[in-house]
Amino acid sequence: MNPASSILLTDLYQLTMLEGYYRQGMRDIAVFEFFVRRLPERRNYLVAAGLQQALDYLENLKFTSEEIAWLHTTQRFSQDFLQYLSALRFTGDVYAMPEGTVFFSNEPILRVVAPLPEAQLVESRLINLLHFQTMIASKAARCVLVAPDKLLVDFGMRRAHGAEAGLLAARAGYLAGLHGTATVLAGAQFGIPIFGTMAHSFVQAHDAELLAFEHFAYAQPDNVVLLIDTYDTEAAANKVVSLKPHLAKVGIKIKAVRIDSGDLAEHAHKVRQILDEGGCQEITIFASSSLDEYAVQKLLQAGAPIDGFGIGTYLDASADQPYLDCAYKLQEYAGRPRRKRSEHKATLPGRKQVYRQFSADGSLSYDVLTLEDDVQPGIPLLLPVMYKGKLLRQDESLDEIRRRVVQQLQSLAMPLRDINEQHDYSVRISDCLQDMANKFDNNSN
Amino acid sequence: MNPASSILLTDLYQLTMLEGYYRQGMRDIAVFEFFVRRLPERRNYLVAAGLQQALDYLENLKFTSEEIAWLHTTQRFSQDFLQYLSALRFTGDVYAMPEGTVFFSNEPILRVVAPLPEAQLVESRLINLLHFQTMIASKAARCVLVAPDKLLVDFGMRRAHGAEAGLLAARAGYLAGLHGTATVLAGAQFGIPIFGTMAHSFVQAHDAELLAFEHFAYAQPDNVVLLIDTYDTEAAANKVVSLKPHLAKVGIKIKAVRIDSGDLAEHAHKVRQILDEGGCQEITIFASSSLDEYAVQKLLQAGAPIDGFGIGTYLDASADQPYLDCAYKLQEYAGRPRRKRSEHKATLPGRKQVYRQFSADGSLSYDVLTLEDDVQPGIPLLLPVMYKGKLLRQDESLDEIRRRVVQQLQSLAMPLRDINEQHDYSVRISDCLQDMANKFDNNSN
Numbered sequence: 001m002n003p004a005s006s007i008l009l010t011d012l013y014q015l016t017m018l019e020g021y022y023r024q025g026m027r028d029i030a031v032f033e034f035f036v037r038r039l040p041e042r043r044n045y046l047v048a049a050g051l052q053q054a055l056d057y058l059e060n061l062k063f064t065s066e067e068i069a070w071l072h073t074t075q076r077f078s079q080d081f082l083q084y085l086s087a088l089r090f091t092g093d094v095y096a097m098p099e100g101t102v103f104f105s106n107e108p109i110l111r112v113v114a115p116l117p118e119a120q121l122v123e124s125r126l127i128n129l130l131h132f133q134t135m136i137a138s139k140a141a142r143c144v145l146v147a148p149d150k151l152l153v154d155f156g157m158r159r160a161h162g163a164e165a166g167l168l169a170a171r172a173g174y175l176a177g178l179h180g181t182a183t184v185l186a187g188a189q190f191g192i193p194i195f196g197t198m199a200h201s202f203v204q205a206h207d208a209e210l211l212a213f214e215h216f217a218y219a220q221p222d223n224v225v226l227l228i229d230t231y232d233t234e235a236a237a238n239k240v241v242s243l244k245p246h247l248a249k250v251g252i253k254i255k256a257v258r259i260d261s262g263d264l265a266e267h268a269h270k271v272r273q274i275l276d277e278g279g280c281q282e283i284t285i286f287a288s289s290s291l292d293e294y295a296v297q298k299l300l301q302a303g304a305p306i307d308g309f310g311i312g313t314y315l316d317a318s319a320d321q322p323y324l325d326c327a328y329k330l331q332e333y334a335g336r337p338r339r340k341r342s343e344h345k346a347t348l349p350g351r352k353q354v355y356r357q358f359s360a361d362g363s364l365s366y367d368v369l370t371l372e373d374d375v376q377p378g379i380p381l382l383l384p385v386m387y388k389g390k391l392l393r394q395d396e397s398l399d400e401i402r403r404r405v406v407q408q409l410q411s412l413a414m415p416l417r418d419i420n421e422q423h424d425y426s427v428r429i430s431d432c433l434q435d436m437a438n439k440f441d442n443n444s445n
Numbered sequence: 446m447n448p449a450s451s452i453l454l455t456d457l458y459q460l461t462m463l464e465g466y467y468r469q470g471m472r473d474i475a476v477f478e479f480f481v482r483r484l485p486e487r488r489n490y491l492v493a494a495g496l497q498q499a500l501d502y503l504e505n506l507k508f509t510s511e512e513i514a515w516l517h518t519t520q521r522f523s524q525d526f527l528q529y530l531s532a533l534r535f536t537g538d539v540y541a542m543p544e545g546t547v548f549f550s551n552e553p554i555l556r557v558v559a560p561l562p563e564a565q566l567v568e569s570r571l572i573n574l575l576h577f578q579t580m581i582a583s584k585a586a587r588c589v590l591v592a593p594d595k596l597l598v599d600f601g602m603r604r605a606h607g608a609e610a611g612l613l614a615a616r617a618g619y620l621a622g623l624h625g626t627a628t629v630l631a632g633a634q635f636g637i638p639i640f641g642t643m644a645h646s647f648v649q650a651h652d653a654e655l656l657a658f659e660h661f662a663y664a665q666p667d668n669v670v671l672l673i674d675t676y677d678t679e680a681a682a683n684k685v686v687s688l689k690p691h692l693a694k695v696g697i698k699i700k701a702v703r704i705d706s707g708d709l710a711e712h713a714h715k716v717r718q719i720l721d722e723g724g725c726q727e728i729t730i731f732a733s734s735s736l737d738e739y740a741v742q743k744l745l746q747a748g749a750p751i752d753g754f755g756i757g758t759y760l761d762a763s764a765d766q767p768y769l770d771c772a773y774k775l776q777e778y779a780g781r782p783r784r785k786r787s788e789h790k791a792t793l794p795g796r797k798q799v800y801r802q803f804s805a806d807g808s809l810s811y812d813v814l815t816l817e818d819d820v821q822p823g824i825p826l827l828l829p830v831m832y833k834g835k836l837l838r839q840d841e842s843l844d845e846i847r848r849r850v851v852q853q854l855q856s857l858a859m860p861l862r863d864i865n866e867q868h869d870y871s872v873r874i875s876d877c878l879q880d881m882a883n884k885f886d887n888n889s890n
Contacts, residue, residue, distance in 0.1 A: 002447040002449065003449060003634075004447065004448060005447075008630040008632075009608055010602075010630075012627050012628075012629050012632075012641025013644055016641055016661075016668060017643050017661075020647060020663075022664070023664040026650060030646075032646070070633045074639075076665070120644075125603075125608075128603050128604070128608065129607075155456075157573060159771075162605075163449040163454055163570075164449070164606075164610070167448040167607075182456040182457050183457075184453040184455055184456070184460065185453040185455075187457075188512070195457060196460075197458050197461050198458055198465070201462070201475075202565075204783040205471060205561055205775060205778045216462075218468060219465035220464060229787045229788075231786050262789070318767070319768055322606075322763070322764050323759075324604075326604075329645070330650060339649070340649060340675055342676075343707035343708075345706045
């Protein structure tokens with residue numbers, strides 16, 4: 001089974017609840033919303049991502065006969081309920097913020113309106129898909145903001161958490177503004193530009209470093225980026241200088257060198273000097289090794305002459321904030337708003353919409369979180385994307401989403417773009433939404 | 446394409462290096478080892494996991510014609526090289542520590558001995574597979590050590606990083622000693638016990654909480670665990686007391702209640718009292734909500750009357766340590782040891798073995814890291830698992846691995862089992878290995 005496409009990639013309680021709903025004939029329309037309760041520390045905004053995969057999942061949702069047969073072997077479910085499951089499809093409507101939209105705490109980025117069992121069943125995987133890409137896109141956007149003019153490449157697949165994380169981190173990073181990824185499958189699957197040349201093992205496998213450089217240049221003449229820190233970074237930079245004229249004779253240009261260890265700023269300065277003095281001004285310097293937005297910012301603030309960065313583990317694992325406090329919650333059932341009141345986890349009831357207000361200069365001013373039918377000034381952010389289980393339009397291209405992110409990040413007030421300090425953006429709860437929440441607190445269940 | 450099985454789930458540099466090796470006819474035997482350079486903070490040991498998936502990957506490695514065709518479209522590779530790739534299989538030998546083995550920094554847990562291109566190509570995905578499960582198994586083992594007599598269940602799929610992480614976190618958690626998972630697919634794929642009953646939405650979808658409890662009990666009579674914190678935890682506990690005799694009349698037993706918010710210790714005390722005073726001593730209390738080994742330890746030290754824990758996000762994202770500083774490095778090529786000397790990333794050359802010494806009481810005494818052919822006293826930890834691309838034996842069952850972990854954790858000296866303080870275990874570098882490393886530092890490349 002492909003874990004990414006099996007409907008059994010869900011929590012058991014979805015199925016036990018569905019049997020409960022089935023027994024009671026509870027299949028009225030339910031409204032669930034996905035939102036982030038609180039932004040993590042040092043995240044002043046988030047970037048919505050993962051919608052395409054979420055919609056693919058909903059559109060193709062079904063139990064295969066093999067899956068039904070396995071559920072039968074668990075002896076947990078009745079035969080008639082399994083029969084019912086085997087015919088289940090997602091027939092609901094979905095509203096969502098377009099991928100690449102900047103959003104804030106408590107703002108739904110996706111709303112599912114569907115018969116209760118369908119809307120319930122999809123919870124676990126929808127969270128799994130939206131959570132991960134949103135987290136990664138949000139972190140990648142921070143990298144882009146600190147190094148807007150640099151080549152930024154995702155290098156993190158090896159320490160991403162599994163196969164899908166590696167693949168989708170490349171997607172989320174690219175849509176948020178990175179220039180590409182080392183992950184080949186992301187090129188094949190999403191058309192994302194791929195980058196890569198050599199590891200230390202290539203150098204080590206040769207008896208001499210210079211020979212490794214030469215061999216690589218002949219094998220990949222259009223893609224000569226030489227890794228120079230296997231033994232002695234500055235000595236290797238000198239070898240690059242000496243190699244250049246030999247390669248030039250056969251028409252091969254050295255594009256860049258890569259430094260992957262040590263004090264990157266210090267090495268970059270020394271290497272830049274060696275290259276410049278050797279007449280290699282056109283050879284750029286690419287750096288990697290434990291980089292994230294904080295490290296890149298420090299390197300640039302220190303004036304390190306680095307032209308591009310490979311951002312790996314810390315991006316793909318979102319290492320400083322490896323999860324979001326997100327939820328997918330029932331807000332209405334059978335025409336009645338619903339509210340969970342669990343301590344510190346209370347939700348706002350009803351079908352909601354977010355209206356965004358802009359200042360005269362085009363920057364974000366404040367958002368209003370209100371009920372769907374309470375029209376407010378500003379731009380509504382949740383748009384219909386699926387109707388009765390069918391997509392309303394073709395998927396946007398990643399490049400369209402990427403352009404949206406650029407625009408959205410530019411519309412953030414400068415303090416919000418700070419990667420180190422917490423700054424709040426105003427999300428106002430409308431009176432009608434607050435009234436409804438208060439009313440529910442006074443009812444007992 | 447299924448990301449978990451595509452050979453294109455790799456870094457581009459593997460392919461560009463392979464073209465370099467191909468052009469030069471470099472296909473002598475290479476030895477690569479996977480190891481963790483430094484243990485993360487608050488990890489005194491790690492638990493090896495992910496070998497089964499790594500070996501599956503090696504055994505089935507091939508480029509499909511579709512993948513070759515896509516690589517052709519990138520115009521990065523020559524036609525004869527792509528021809529060569531399409532015939533490439535993994536034909537090497539593999540040595541590894543059995544899954545569930547406790548290990549320490551710089552100790553290889555896997556050694557690949559294969560023609561250079563094969564051993565090189567598999568780097569990215571091997572790291573991806575071994576890194577994730579080792580990280581999760583290591584964290585799960587800590588949960589087991591702080592709550593050895595409690596029911597511990599993985600609840601984390603929704604915030605795991607993608608599909609494969611959700612599935613394999615369940616596997617890694619179970620082999621390290623958790624009792625099961627909420628993830629249904631882990632039951633179907635690995636035979637792991639699955640757990641789950643209801644979410645808040647089930648309660649909310651009903652007009653009254655008591656009705657939700659009743660409906661659930663009728664639908665899942667053998668699995669009655671009631672979630673009691675949707676509105677008012679203690680009020681719900683009283684409803685459970687009142688419901689018990691009604692369900693008893695139709696032969697249904699309430700097994701447990703679950704608390705998922707607020708001060709879990711305080712609620713558990715109050716709920717325990719309500720249940721006990723209501724004659725429900727047999728109903729157990731299960732807790733969830735932002736739990737990890739630290740939170741579980743605090744709850745138990747505070748005497749919270751909790752019988753089981755659902756451990757979610759913090760486990761599946763390994764939230765306090767979301768990555769390991771691991772590597773897969775070339776140690777020998779064409780019969781000559783190789784050493785990378787990059788600053789802070791220098792490796793120990795040669796084919797290595799780890800010998801483990803035990804004290805008279807059966808606890809771990811120290812390990813010796815040495816060269817393969819230098820036999821030392823103690824137990825060698827790396828064993829042959831694949832020969833010429835074929836598995837040497839059937840996969841171990843997860844239950845066998847699980848028993849090994851119990852044994853291994855029992856053999857750790859008490860300070861090493863501490864989840865809060867760093868304690869070092871002695872890994873001695875043998876003289877012959879140190880000599881070889883020194884020799885290499887004196888050579889130039």
